[in-house]
Amino acid sequence: MGELVIERPAPHGGRLEERVMRDPALGKKLAKGCPVYDIKPTLDEKGVPVRNVYREIMSTCYGFFSPVEGSMKQAEVERILKERRLLNDWVFPYPLVFDLSEEDYKKLGVTSGDRVLLRLKGEPFAILDVEEVWRIDNTEELATKTFGTPEGNPEVVREPFDKKMPGWVIYKSLNPVVLAGKYTIINEPKFKPPFNRFWYPPKRSREEYDKRGWRTVINHQTRNVPHVGHEFLMKDAAYMGDTEPCHGIQVNAIIGVKRKGDYPDEAIVEGHEMVHLGGYIKPERHLVTICLWDMRYGNPLESMLHGIIRQNMGCTHHMFGRDHAAVGEYYDMYATQILWGKGIPSFGFPAPITDVPYGLKIRPQNMAEFWYCPKCGEIAYSGCCGHLKEKQKFSGSFVRGMVAEGVFPPKVIFRPEVYKVIVKWWREFGYPFCNPKYVKEKEERLEVDLPHMEI
């Protein structure tokens, strides 16, 4: 029996990185006299914000991306693009860099060995200890190499990436100068409501699991208000554990730049919370959490990052569905399952990423889909239900259409409490989804405020 029991995995890289200075006096001392840089959003060619590096600094310093400690050196980025590995050999999907324009670099006047004070919303936020200054020669080439090509990655890439792919646009929009080095947060940002209730960075999530007596925890990735199909995915996937179902079901919402038509982040996190406040999953078994990241929509690569984040949080299992973190038809719809099921040699993985050296320890739970079956009279799993003619699929866009028309969705689509959360934030923002006004204002106000700090 003992060997069948699954224990919580160690963090990716062996230990959790936590680069947060909690003593303000020491933080001030570290930042004193440093040149100052005010963090700016990354803008696309139309001037629309597509990324804010503050989110990467937060997720790095609070350990979500362990063992990454900061902005990457050129050799590390090159190794990631070639083999999806950091210089210390641990697998990692994406280049993460602190980029700035030639003009800003000139003004800043720093070089290797210098320290920069990074300000956010006008207040001291973090320091960056510069170890290398390098340049991205061609951001479009970097963007394409980051996500792959149909010729170079025929196992999973179906179409060349272009400006309709948000992740590709992020890399293409980067500034040319990179300051590589470790980040340290010196002035901890405070999350605004409702996000503050859901902030469980890896050290804290592991403590929370201990407090709740959870040994096995399955993670559900989300960027959506949960409909009943999502709820059943969570409940059914959680039957997979070891000698008993998973003790905990964790929802981890990716909070970042929004796209027109998405639900507002506030409705997403409170919608998931309503699943346990409404009693559809016991609150003792359900934990809603957030991670800051501007989604790249890199399907298999994004799933690798999701695996790293949730393994660092202490999860034993991760649900993956069809078209995981995907947009358009750039990747095979089962690209994530291919990565976790047999590997993608062209990305450097001849075997599943849980079976390669310095790979991941979190276990994938690859799920197909749930639909409503009028003949079964229930939400059915596609792997079980044989009523293919009668099935009624949950379509996110159909559900969004229903919401927009103001039709109260039937209980079998949305729990009434979850739908009312959408209405709550609809009243607040004047619109049920992210419209250009919400997208613009969100990137100005961000999810956090910073305490005043004099240096």
Next chain:
Amino acid sequence: MAHKFAVLLDEKRMGAIKGSGLEEKVSSLFGGALQTFILEVPEDKSKQIMDAFDTARIDSRGFITDLPIAFNRTIFEEIAKSKSLGVEALDGVLKRVSEIKKAAAKESESLPPPDIDISDIEKLQKTPRQTG
């Protein structure tokens, strides 16, 4: 390839088609919880709709979705007028594309939220189980 389009029918719309003969064409979804008209959209009409509205997409069920609310409203009006789920209704909508686009531009800024009581969830949120 031909696609489909679903027109949602709430109480008001069900009332508007009463006695028109269209009641027989109502499809029930999700165990009778939702009433809809399901329109068959021929390939050429589907292409015209997709070309006219850049947000439109075909979902995994083969349905045309993500159209402006004004489109959905207009197609219901055309169905009610022509008493048909056939191409007449689609042709009627396609003649009104510029009118729909104007209404859609206004609707992309602001939409009136439904007038429903949400005090039960506000009460639940007063005692959250997670306090952060």
